[in-house]
Amino acid sequence: MLFSANEDQNFALSKFESMLKTNNVFFFDSAEFEEIIHHYLDTGKVGLAKKAIKIGLEQHPSSVNLKLMEIELMVFENKLDEAEKLLDALYLLETSNAEIYIQKANILSKRDQHYKAIELLKMALEYSNDLADVNSLIGMEYLFIDDFKEAKKYFMKCIELDIDDYSSLYNVIYCFEFLEDIDGAISYLNEYIDKNPYSEVAWHQLGKQYYIKKMYVEALAAFDFAIIADDHFIGAYLEKGKVLEKLGEYKEAIHNYKTTLELDDPTSFAYLRMGKCYEKLGQKDLAVKFYYKTVHEDPLLDKGWTAITDFYVKEENFQKALYYINKAINIDTENVSYWKRSAEIHRALQLYEEADIAYQKTVELGNYELNTWLAWADILKLLGEYENTTHVLLQALEFYPDHAKIEYRLAGIYFILGEQNKGTFHLKNALRNNFKMHLQFQKLFPGVFMRTSVKNIISEFKKSST
Template identity: 25%
Template sequence: MNENFEDREEVLATVRRFEDMVASNESVFFDLADFENIIDHYTTNTQYEKALQACEAAIAQYPFSTELLIDRSQVLAMKGEYGAASSQIEDVAHLDPDNPDVAVTRGIIATQKGEFAEAVAFFLQAVERTEDRDDIFFNLGLAYQSWQKFKSAAKYYKQSLRLNPDNEVAVQELLYCLEVSERLESNLEFFRRFTDEDPYSAVAWYNLGQAHFRAGQFDDAVRAFDYAILIDGEFYDAHGYLASTYVSLERYRAAISEFELSHPPGEPSPEALCNIGECHEKLAEWDLARRFYQRAVDLEPEMDEAWFGIGVIMQAQEKYFEAIHFFRKAVSLYAESVEYWLALAAAEYQIGNIVSAIEAYEKGTEVGPENKDGWLNWSILLYEQGNFDGAIDLMRNALEISPAEAELHYRLCAYLLAAGRYREAYACLEGALLLDFDKHRLLFEYFPELESQQALARLIDQYRK
């Protein structure tokens, strides 16, 4: 069994014991290492209130532990309570001035406050005072990343991973920095070196797989995840990533098999069930898709993706009334999704709820103004209602946001023609033809009757290369 998995289970059991103690308001003894694990678990999951509660309980049992006082200061910083955090760490500095964690904590507070140059200076101070510690290099990476200096961030994340290749968060942050700075492909060798040095490390193959996946090299990703699973059959995250890779390759049957192995037997996660539902949806297996989405919702009622998935199935089967119910539920849970709003608008439109459809399009374009489909679909609705001026205004709004989007120019031209505003239409068409000549075919796809207009044909011919 994967050693990491065993460790993780042990930590989770300790956390459950601590939560039982809090719930029953009893005092239970934990050793110092257990408290450190509990605090670390909460901070990793950004549950800072619970982390602080664990710090207080730990300090009550071990009042002279500088490690716990340092933990408390770091948690306060993460909660944004900088004054209390600084005051706490200065107390520790008074007691133990040479402790490298004093400098680390000062660095964490500075990072949280957005004082990145100071943060870096503190972390470099800590590096000088101690043997190689992966967490200090990780914090340096985080400070540089928050400072938008992705190249320097990547350098220190790499340093951290050389010391501790199992730090999953460092892997994710490094991949992000390499992606943002467009240096991922040129850095694949860094991840490959770990598999060369230790060919039997499941984690090394898993990390290499993630790098290939992010670089869009799906076949290489499949091979790397396969090796990870070969070494450790219960490496659930590797099964999950392999499944996602198969989805990217549109191999939905293979993806389903891997999602089924991405969790301990009999303990499916809502995410895995939702992903399996989506694979069945892609295969147009509506009943199976619905069943898995429903199981995801039963386990996690707040899972907007699953509610949305059921809506998509209803819409595919032309059950628009039912689809609307599920889309509304999805947007109530996550109102920041353009996709949800546009799907709701389309379903409302299908059953003739024009006002509700317009409201949903309005919301969708508010949430994602750069998404051209929202503007285009909303404008069609107005055009079909005979509201040419409204459709024209929408296209002009959309073009203010995305002036280089040729499709919007062609659509505006079509609406201007429909409104009889020919001079404006031809001026708009000239701009569109200069931007992207080949897309002029869209004009005739929207409005086939325009093909017979001689003036239009002549204008297009002038721009034909």
């Protein structure tokens, strides 16, 4: 009875591990050692791989392949100088061994010498029997130096050698996207599909490109073909659902999201999208139900918490909105979108001191949007904290120089504080940048607006500008 390759490998592994346990010495040919080492590396058992290499070289000291595996492990562990010395010695013996060039290139790549690595990999192409693998390595080196055009070219070569090399296909599309050449990606994928019409991956990628171009009908057709090629392709159902949402086909979108739940474990993304669809359909109870499922499935998904919070804000149920945004903040205290929503909800509930704290945290976490600064300043004004209001507005002015909304507010606050010169300065700046907005200034600071001195400034500015 003949043994299969797997049975031979299992026998060799068992024999090797028995040798380690008993300290008996068994002989293995070099090919068996290579299989044993590959197995340990593939399973992450680096220590056992090292032992196998050591014993293998003791039994086969002239084996170039075992020496190359030793070098590969050294490179993996960043022992680059040691690996380089061994490689140089091997190179003198075998100048046409592609693996030597590949490992030399690997060392150069680790030293960020990517151009030199590419030169060596191109030399390896002359000697390698695995051109796809070497072309892929060259493509990756070009990615490291952000040369997406060259990277794309080499990944395309990989696909020419193996039409089912989906890893390279993904990299080709990544390069097209980074180059913002969506039309090029669509053209390439259509050519690829002509050669490989039942590739669910290619149809899926084509649909995504059409989606980016907002060609929703074409995207829908592409995802349908992906599903025909593989009716268990969850990604295609999810993407199809997104397209159907864009087309306003919410019931059909829900059907596709439900299909993903039947095919595999539920995902927070599917639950979230279903909740959004039910909300669009006006089925609020079901919308909330699926938002709950979203945060239960993945408590760290900020889109889930913001969806349920925003739902209650729209319903003007600010107490419930506050409850859920507080739960979200307890889970992730550094999420800026949570703090901004917290500030807005507290403001709606007229809890101004809490709103002040939340806006401060929002800015500390890097939200420098104009409306954040303005809302925070308006809260401080309501609290009567005029000095702090000017401090916030002056910070805002650094991000939005001469912006009329900031200038009008600074003018109003300075007039309230009795600093006439500063008030006049900022009021004139505001009028110069947007005269019509002085009507909003009247709403924000009615008392200040009624002052004779302020009316005179506005009147004089109007005359001078006509």
